[in-house]
Amino acid sequence: MTGQPIPVIIDCDTGVDDALALLLAVRHPGLDLRAVTCVAGNTDVDGVVRNTLTVLEQAGAPDIPVARGAARPLIEQPRSAKHVHGEDGMGDLGLPAPTRTPCDLDAVSLLRREILASPRPVTLVPTAPLTNIALLLRTHPEVTAHIERIVWMGGAVAAGNATPVAEFNVWHDPEAAAVLLTAGVPITMYGLDVFMRVKVPGRVVRRLRESDEPGARLAGELLAHRPSAPDPEGPDGDDPAGGLGDAGAVCAVADPGGITTRRLPVEVSLGPGPTRGQTIVDLRARHGESEIHDGTRPQALVDVALEVDVERYVDLYVAAVTGEDAGSVRAAAPA
Ligand code: BDR
Numbered sequence: 001m002t003g004q005p006i007p008v009i010i011d012c013d014t015g016v017d018d019a020l021a022l023l024l025a026v027r028h029p030g031l032d033l034r035a036v037t038c039v040a041g042n043t044d045v046d047g048v049v050r051n052t053l054t055v056l057e058q059a060g061a062p063d064i065p066v067a068r069g070a071a072r073p074l075i076e077q078p079r080s081a082k083h084v085h086g087e088d089g090m091g092d093l094g095l096p097a098p099t100r101t102p103c104d105l106d107a108v109s110l111l112r113r114e115i116l117a118s119p120r121p122v123t124l125v126p127t128a129p130l131t132n133i134a135l136l137l138r139t140h141p142e143v144t145a146h147i148e149r150i151v152w153m154g155g156a157v158a159a160g161n162a163t164p165v166a167e168f169n170v171w172h173d174p175e176a177a178a179v180l181l182t183a184g185v186p187i188t189m190y191g192l193d194v195f196m197r198v199k200v201p202g203r204v205v206r207r208l209r210e211s212d213e214p215g216a217r218l219a220g221e222l223l224a225h226r227p228s229a230p231d232p233e234g235p236d237g238d239d240p241a242g243g244l245g246d247a248g249a250v251c252a253v254a255d256p257g258g259i260t261t262r263r264l265p266v267e268v269s270l271g272p273g274p275t276r277g278q279t280i281v282d283l284r285a286r287h288g289e290s291e292i293h294d295g296t297r298p299q300a301l302v303d304v305a306l307e308v309d310v311e312r313y314v315d316l317y318v319a320a321v322t323g324e325d326a327g328s329v330r331a332a333a334p335a
C-alpha cells in the first residue's frame with residue numbers, strides 16, 4: 001500500500017453482505033471509513049441502524065458516526081428482503097444488541113457534513129437502494145465537488161435478481177437510482193454481473209467461523225449465510241462457498257485493478273411494467289436506427305465492471321479481515 005488511506009463513506013441497508021462490506025472497510029489499512037449511513041432496503045431502517053452498529057461494535061471499530069436515513073423509497077413502498085437476510089436482516093445470528101447509538105444527525109446531514117469536512121475528496125460506496133444518495137444530491141448539490149468517485153453496488157448488465165432484469169437496489173427505488181446516474185461525478189457500477197461471482201471457498205469460510213477473533217468469526221458466520229450450492233465432488237466437500245456480495249464493491253475501492261471496466265451509457269427504466277428498475281447498459285459499438293432517425297439524447301456514462309479477478313478479491317478480503325496473509329489462511333484450511 002502506498003499513500004494515505006482513501007476516505008470512504010458507506011451508505012448501506014445492513015444486510016448480511018453489507019455487514020461483510022463494513023467489516024472490510026473497517027479493517028483494510030488502505031481505507032479510512034469516516035461515516036456510515038443507513039437506508040431501508042433489506043430490512044426496515046431501524047433494523048439497518050441496529051445491524052450496522054452491531055457490526056461496527058463486533059469488529060472493534062473506532063467510534064465511526066452512523067446515521068438513520070430514509071425509511072422508504074421516493075415513490076415505491078418499502079419491500080424488504082428478509083427471505084434472503086433473515087428476520088433481523090442480518091442472518092439471525094443471535095448477536096447481542098449494540099451498546100453504541102446512532103448520531104443525532106439524519107443520514108443526509110451526516111453525509112453532507114462528512115463529505116465537506118474530509119481533507120481529501122471522499123469515495124462514496126452505496127450498497128443499498130439509493131434513496132439517501134438521491135436526497136443528498138438534490139438537497140446539497142455542492143457536495144459533488146468533494147466526491148472523488150461513487151463506487152456503487154447496483155444494477156446489472158445481464159440478468160437481474162429482484163425481477164428477470166432488475167437488480168434489487170435499483171428495483172427498490174428506481175427514481176433514486178436515476179438521480180444517482182446524473183450526479184455529475186465519476187461512477188463505477190459494481191453490478192450483479194461481477195457481484196455474483198466473488199465467492200470465498202467453503203474451507204476458508206469454515207476456518208473463519210472457527211476463529212477466536214470476533215470480527216473474523218462474524219465474517220465466517222455471515223459468509224456461511226450466503227451459500228452457493230455445495231459441490232460434494234469439489235475440493236471443499238460439503239462446505240459451500242460464501243459470496244462476498246456488497247463487500248466486492250469495497251474491494252473495488254481498495255484495489256480497482258481487480259475489476260475490468262468499460263465506460264458505457266447507462267439508463268434506468270422508470271416506466272411501469274416488466275422492465276421497471278432495469279439498468280439498460282448500451283454495449284453497442286455504434287449508433288443504431290433509433291439515434292439515426294430520432295437523434296441522440298444525453299445519457300450518463302458509467303464505468304461498468306464487466307470482469308472481476310475473483311481470487312484477488314477473495315485474498316484481499318480474507319487478509320484484511322483476519323490480518324493474516326491470505327495464503328496462510330488457505331493453507332491452514334485443509335479440504
Ligand atoms: C443487493 O441486494 C441486497 O439484498 C444486497 O445487500 C445487495 O446490496 C444485491 O442485489
Ligand code: CA
Nearest residue numbers: 015018127128
Ligand atoms: Ca446491500
